[in-house]
Amino acid sequence: MxxxxxxxxVGLGVISRAYLDTLASHPAVHIxxxxxxxxxxxxxxxxxxxxxxxxxxxxxxxxPDVQTVLNLxxxxxxxxxxxxxxxxxxxxxxxxPLAVAFPDGxxxxxxxxxxxxxxxxxxxxxxxxxxxxxxxxxxxxxIGRPMSATAVMVTPGHERWHPHPDFYYAPGGxxxxxxxxxxxxALIHLLGPVRAVVGAASRLRAERVIGSGPRxxxxxxxxxxxxxxxxxxxxxxxxxxxxxxxxxxxTTAAPIEVHGEAGTIAVPDPNTFDGTVRLRALGGTEWEAxxxxxxxxxxxxxxxxxxxxxxxxxxxxxxxxxxxxxxxxTMTALLRSAAQGQRIELTTAxxxxxxxxxxxxxxxxx
Numbered sequence: 050m051x052x053x054x055x056x057x058x059v060g061l062g063v064i065s066r067a068y069l070d071t072l073a074s075h076p077a078v079h080i081x082x083x084x085x086x087x088x089x090x091x092x093x094x095x096x097x098x099x100x101x102x103x104x105x106x107x108x109x110x111x112x113p114d115v116q117t118v119l120n121l122x123x124x125x126x127x128x129x130x131x132x133x134x135x136x137x138x139x140x141x142x143x144x145x146p147l148a149v150a151f152p153d154g155x156x157x158x159x160x161x162x163x164x165x166x167x168x169x170x171x172x173x174x175x176x177x178x179x180x181x182x183x184x185x186x187x188x189x190x191x192i193g194r195p196m197s198a199t200a201v202m203v204t205p206g207h208e209r210w211h212p213h214p215d216f217y218y219a220p221g222g223x224x225x226x227x228x229x230x231x232x233x234x235a236l237i238h239l240l241g242p243v244r245a246v247v248g249a250a251s252r253l254r255a256e257r258v259i260g261s262g263p264r265x266x267x268x269x270x271x272x273x274x275x276x277x278x279x280x281x282x283x284x285x286x287x288x289x290x291x292x293x294x295x296x297x298x299x300t301t302a303a304p305i306e307v308h309g310e311a312g313t314i315a316v317p318d319p320n321t322f323d324g325t326v327r328l329r330a331l332g333g334t335e336w337e338a339x340x341x342x343x344x345x346x347x348x349x350x351x352x353x354x355x356x357x358x359x360x361x362x363x364x365x366x367x368x369x370x371x372x373x374x375x376x377x378x379t380m381t382a383l384l385r386s387a388a389q390g391q392r393i394e395l396t397t398a399x400x401x402x403x404x405x406x407x408x409x410x411x412x413x414x415x
Contacts (some may be wrong), residue, residue: 161380173353177322
């Protein structure tokens with residue numbers, strides 16, 4: 050093994066803890082620097098990581114030991130930080146979505162290509178044994194030709210638990226841009242790219258009330274659609290139906306189901322890395338639990354960055370910027386379709402990422 054890969058983290062909010070749990074002790078990574086608008090946060094994080102410095106964002110982007118910037122800022126800042134890192138000659142791995150607006154996502158990919166640096170983007174949950182086992186089963190012919198899929202995410206809204214949920218209901222938020230990347234990335238891994246969409250959406254409440262923390266009881270405005278549904282036409286001819294909602298209490302629907310000529314695959318929650326994949330064969334009377342057939346076993350946040358570090362020209366990052374841009378194209382097209390009441394063809398195309406062979410926890414953590 051060569052020298053550890055230098056990583057700089059920008060943004061030390063709640064999600065950063067999960068990344069640090071994976072990356073801070075990984076032998077392939079050295080977290081050279083951290084930065085946050087709250088200097089006390091960056092100082093506290095740096096104090097727990099051997100050899101790490103707490104810096105301003107500008108100094109972190111210029112740090113000679115930082116090869117890849119892990120961008121964990123809020124969605125509205127994703128594009129600015131990512132473009133700054135690219136312009137400094139760094140690779141970028143960014144939390145989802147790639148950007149709030151599609152043109153900004155395009156700019157990230159175009160600038161990275163011109164600069165010769167890589168872009169990765171969450172979610173990397175699709176690299177775990179859940180989605181990858183389902184993919185191996187589909188690719189192995191266990192359901193025959195895949196014909197259709199459903200994807201369902203229903204919650205009552207994040208204001209019930211998040212003390213500062215404002216950004217979930219501001220431009221760049223909403224259930225589709227917040228949670229859609231998990232479901233759409235999984236569908237692309239399972240069925241391939243999307244060529245066109247038809248969407249519908251609603252926003253039936255003008256405000257939400259914060260349910261926890263110091264602002265409990267404070268109303269916040271709703272500026273985005275809070276229930277989005279649509280049909281995705283995949284390039285292979287399959288149709289997926291997706292629903293993402295902040296307007297429901299619960300659902301009994303499977304997170305994702307893929308239906309084929311010879312069977313149905315039930316896929317676990319794409320917001321998790323593992324879970325049980327179940328198969329119901331045509332003519333069968335029971336669901337069969339499948340043993341893991343692919344994916345990084347025991348994976349956690351940051352596995353996509355490790356996958357990016359190990360990528361090369363023959364095998365691009367599996368949680369790559371190309372997939373993230375296609376997901377962003379799909380989401381923004383769904384919202385435009387809902388607003389305009391018409392079918393919209395996508396402007397991007399992407400190859401299905403390479404499958405992840407079953408990789409034990411020991412293999413990817415050493």
